[in-house]
Amino acid sequence: MVAVAARVLLQMVRDWRTLLLIMVVPCALMALLWWVYRDAGGAMFDRIGPDLLAIFPFMTMFLVASVTTLHERASGTLERLLAMPMGRLDFLLGYGLAFCVLSAVQSALSVATTVGLLGLDFSGPLPLVIVIAIIDAAMGAALGLFVSAFASTEFQAVQFMPAVVVPQILLCGLLTSRDALPGFLHGVSDVLPLTYAVDAMKRVSTSTAQGHVWLDMLVIAAYALALLALGAATLRRRTP
Amino acid sequence: MAGVVEVRGLVVRRGRRAVLDGVDLDVGPGVTGLLGPSGCGKSTLMRSVVGVQRVHGGSVTVLGLPAGSKPLRHRVGYVTQAASVYDDLTVEENLAFFAQVLGVSADGVKDVVESVDLGSDRRTLVGRLSGGQRSRVSLAVALLGEPELLVLDEPTVGLDPVLRRDLWELFHRLADDGAALLVSSHVMDEAERCDRLLLMRDGEILAHDTPAAIKEAEGVDDVESAFLQIVESRP
Numbered sequence: 001m002v003a004v005a006a007r008v009l010l011q012m013v014r015d016w017r018t019l020l021l022i023m024v025v026p027c028a029l030m031a032l033l034w035w036v037y038r039d040a041g042g043a044m045f046d047r048i049g050p051d052l053l054a055i056f057p058f059m060t061m062f063l064v065a066s067v068t069t070l071h072e073r074a075s076g077t078l079e080r081l082l083a084m085p086m087g088r089l090d091f092l093l094g095y096g097l098a099f100c101v102l103s104a105v106q107s108a109l110s111v112a113t114t115v116g117l118l119g120l121d122f123s124g125p126l127p128l129v130i131v132i133a134i135i136d137a138a139m140g141a142a143l144g145l146f147v148s149a150f151a152s153t154e155f156q157a158v159q160f161m162p163a164v165v166v167p168q169i170l171l172c173g174l175l176t177s178r179d180a181l182p183g184f185l186h187g188v189s190d191v192l193p194l195t196y197a198v199d200a201m202k203r204v205s206t207s208t209a210q211g212h213v214w215l216d217m218l219v220i221a222a223y224a225l226a227l228l229a230l231g232a233a234t235l236r237r238r239t240p
Numbered sequence: 241m242a243g244v245v246e247v248r249g250l251v252v253r254r255g256r257r258a259v260l261d262g263v264d265l266d267v268g269p270g271v272t273g274l275l276g277p278s279g280c281g282k283s284t285l286m287r288s289v290v291g292v293q294r295v296h297g298g299s300v301t302v303l304g305l306p307a308g309s310k311p312l313r314h315r316v317g318y319v320t321q322a323a324s325v326y327d328d329l330t331v332e333e334n335l336a337f338f339a340q341v342l343g344v345s346a347d348g349v350k351d352v353v354e355s356v357d358l359g360s361d362r363r364t365l366v367g368r369l370s371g372g373q374r375s376r377v378s379l380a381v382a383l384l385g386e387p388e389l390l391v392l393d394e395p396t397v398g399l400d401p402v403l404r405r406d407l408w409e410l411f412h413r414l415a416d417d418g419a420a421l422l423v424s425s426h427v428m429d430e431a432e433r434c435d436r437l438l439l440m441r442d443g444e445i446l447a448h449d450t451p452a453a454i455k456e457a458e459g460v461d462d463v464e465s466a467f468l469q470i471v472e473s474r475p
Contacts, residue, residue: 085313
């Protein structure tokens with residue numbers, strides 16, 4: 001598991017352009033958002049900022065995970081690894097671990113930018129914000145790993161993003177509060193995992209009470225594990 | 241010595257077409273060449289031996305165990321036609337990673353790099369190597385941990401003649417050290433380099449013997465003519 005994680009991270013470091021994009025783009029987008037709302041007063045930025053801190057790690061890790069595992073399936077290295085004494089769960093957890101490390105750095109940078117430079121206020125502790133982002137990113141990665149099983153080209157994998165990620169963004173409470181959603185959509189948003197990440201971020205930003213935040217994190221972690229298990233089921237040693 | 245690989249009544253279908261339709265064969269020690277035209281089912285047969293092919297009937301036994309079973313994963317080395325290595329890592333990093341998966345020491349990595357003659361390129365990114373060099377990296381991965389059976393799918397394709405000769409010498413050295421090798425090729429002139437041959441066409445094994453015996457049975461001087469004669473004499 002550690003071997004896989006170390007290898008994935010080494011490959012990431014080699015691909016410095018992707019690495020740079022993963023690290024810098026969320027910070028730049030937060031700055032852009034701050035600029036957009038500058039003349040409208042800080043309230044809007046304070047409301048939307050935390051939501052985006054949950055959405056960005058989820059989205060990036062979904063994309064990175066689905067494309068890299070697809071690549072591994074297509075290049076034959078996955079078949080080779082599965083013909084070796086490599087457990088399927090070991091393989092997936094290795095990937096998960098690597099993406100957790102990446103997302104830890106990514107969210108530390110974007111939280112530092114948002115809170116330090118752009119003046120977003122969090123009532124709760126900042127380390128908790130980063131922990132939420134890591135679990136959230138791991139869940140995004142697990143979803144990406146699972147979805148990559150249904151794509152046979154990188155084009156298809158990228159197209160899964162509007163199909164699987166955008167609905168979650170629309171329903172997570174970013175556009176309107178979830179209470180204002182029509183009953184059916186409210187029900188749908190209750191089963192979408194990103195909802196819980198956004199909810200956790202909102203709560204840490206507005207209150208110091210943490211009980212409900214931990215419950216949210218538990219739900220996200222459960223989704224991540226369930227998706228990893230589904231992903232493991234799609235890694236077949238024997239293929240047609 | 242008992243057969244290293246025993247295949248009985250192996251059936252593999254892709255869609256409605258049977259790629260392999262009841263294949264029986266035994267592979268013993270030494271270098272066995274699996275020869276036949278592209279698309280005749282060589283790769284499917286090799287994948288079945290390694291245990292990564294979904295099969296629809298029959299049995300494949302490797303070193304006395306069902307193909308693909310857990311204890312075999314340390315004992316069988318496999319090279320696919322496409323070089324299954326990471327282009328964005330160096331030769332050494334690739335081997336170090338796979339060695340870690342297999343539980344092979346750093347010395348083992350050094351040995352295989354030497355045996356495929358990539359010592360001077362070991363710090364080069366695999367993506368920057370030529371096709372022949374990349375396939376040697378892939379071969380080096382399969383050699384890690386000194387497997388008892390090596391399944392090599394067209395390992396010499398596109399290589400220059402000198403390198404091809406060197407690789408065949410390596411195969412025979414490995415066989416002398418006790419490994420069994422199953423090597424596929426669609427180039428008939430590689431037949432002479434094998435201890436035994438399996439001639440294959442349309443998912444069927446046409447002949448299985450030493451190169452000399454196959455030529456003698458057909459009364460011809462080269463394996464290619466023997467292949468043609470066997471194909472044409474069939475109903």
